Amino acid sequence: MDYKKSLKFCVLERFLRYVVIDTQSDPASETYPSSKKQMDLGKLLVNELLSMGVADAHLDEFGYVYATIPANTTKPNVSVICFCSHMDTSPDCSGLNVKPIVHKNYQGEDLVLPDDEAQVLKMREHPDLKNQIGNDIVTASGTTLLGADNKAGVAEIMDACYHLINHPEIKHGAIRILFTPDEEIGRGVDKVDIKKLGAYAGYTIDGESAGNMENETFSADGAKLIINGLSSHPGFAKGKMESAIKIAGQIVAKLPFELSPEGTELKQGFVHPVNIAGHVEQATVDFIIRDFEEDKLKQHADVIREITENVLKHYPNSTYELHVKPQYRNMKNKLDEHPQIVEYGMEAIRRSGMDAKLCSIRGGTDGSRLSFMGLPCPNIFAGEHAFHGKQEWVSVQDMQKAVETILHLCEIWEEKA
Incomplete structure (x- = not known):
């Protein structure tokens, strides 16, 4: 299916709505979630999912959002898959009063952030901007991070949910949705209920450049x-x-x-x-x-x-x-036991019109620990760049490609069953 022609993406509108909610996690806190304000975004997401018709969407006491999109296929043995992103932003840079700016039709110029003109995005310092000519770039205003890490992923999953609900021609098995708190401080899956998820495979949507998929992390x-x-x-x-x-x-x-x-x-x-x-x-x-x-x-x-x-x-x-x-441990150790999880992810990226590239992360994701909790979980691009700082940015078109990739993944698991 040619999603670009048939679907009206709302991922930008969702993203702009989410980033203005301060969700910084707090490494000094011992509560779950570490900051109550993360619940503000969780409540909004639940309300949006319920409005879409996702009947079981809910926020639990620890700040996790769970939801299920029921299968619409007649095939009996389609594996349940889960899409996951984290709601918190890094404590390394302020997430209060984020003012997102959309720079339309980027042509390679320096992007000066107006609230602190010392903050300038230059192509030589952000080389992936070379791939964004003609695209729309979203930044913050210069005094805060943007929150694309990982609200870009949250917006992409939410937009994919909307399309799955409203386009029954996209055949899929049961889809689980998981939004986590506290990933940035290493507690993102401490209280996850794996039995409640009941999924065979997961995909975190928390990566960088469009087309990239990561199957390996640090231990x-x-x-x-x-x-x-x-x-x-x-x-x-x-x-x-x-x-x-x-x-x-x-x-x-x-x-x-x-x-x-x-x-x-x-x-x-x-x-x-x-x-x-x-x-x-x-x-x-x-x-x-x-x-x-x-x-x-x-x-x-x-x-x-x-x-x-x-x-x-x-x-x-x-x-x-x-x-x-x-x-945490290198998720590749577990993913190698289930090679189709990565294969289907790469195929979904290719079907979305990109060159699929398999990469390693010099870091970890929620998927690192989820993989060792019984949910093998590679990481797919969300389009986020320069995270944890005031020059963080994301491309609208890359976010749309991530939505396409999620939808293709749902179809592929149904086709291969």
Whole structure:
């Protein structure tokens, strides 16, 4: 079916409606969701789904939106598939009072964001803009992030739902919808009810360039280094004090550049200190440890351990503890057990008129953990770019292509059953 000719896309209108709702997650909070304001978008989405005729749409106590589009095929054994995006935005940049701007018919010019003219989108700094000539680009106004990560995905799934409901000629099995909170702080699937979803396969719509599909993520550990120093009165500290703060600083300074985020790319892993806190007697350093090969995570943790022990040779009365905790694992390990999930995704992208490209993510998605919870879940492009910052942008035409891809995926699973 030629969706471009027969369907009227509303994805832009939906996106503009969603991004003005502040949904930043809060890493310091222990509640679910971490910020109540995420529920504001959840309630809106439920109301829109109910208005479409999606009768079971609801928001649960933890901030998850669940919904089902019933099958309209006569085939008896079509697998249930799930589409997932996250509602929260990153705590790294303000999401309050987002003012989206649509730059129509982009021709390669610099895009100056009016509320902070120091924020300028330049093609040489955003190379994917080369593929957007003639398209419509959406940015924020310069003082906030845009929220395309991942409200572009939310809008695309919602628009696909609308078309599935209103175009019964698109044959499909049962489709589950899942919108999650708190993905940006690593808790996006902590409270997901996998049994309620009851799906065979999932697709997160949370990727970057149009045509890209990601079947591989980092494997990830978190590590907490605790330094126990020796405190004394600073006026009488000579030969006595062993400052845990200074010890922690020396350890961080000795981390190798070639094992840092800023010194690595492609399939290279890293060790990254993300927080330092403490006082003279005790200090802590929190790390994230990443690699595509799970076996290398232990090697990277051993680098922290070796540096710490070498530094502490000069501080005989100080000790340390290193606690390493698994966070998520490379979803490719699970997706390789179900190759058709990725194959159908690539076919859907091609049917939407794009060159399909299989990629790896130097990060993780909700799909990373969902894959190990029994829902194999690769990641499909949403068109979001420069996320977590004031120069975040998305192309309207890329969002429309994502909607097409979702619809083709629904058809393909029905055809192949």
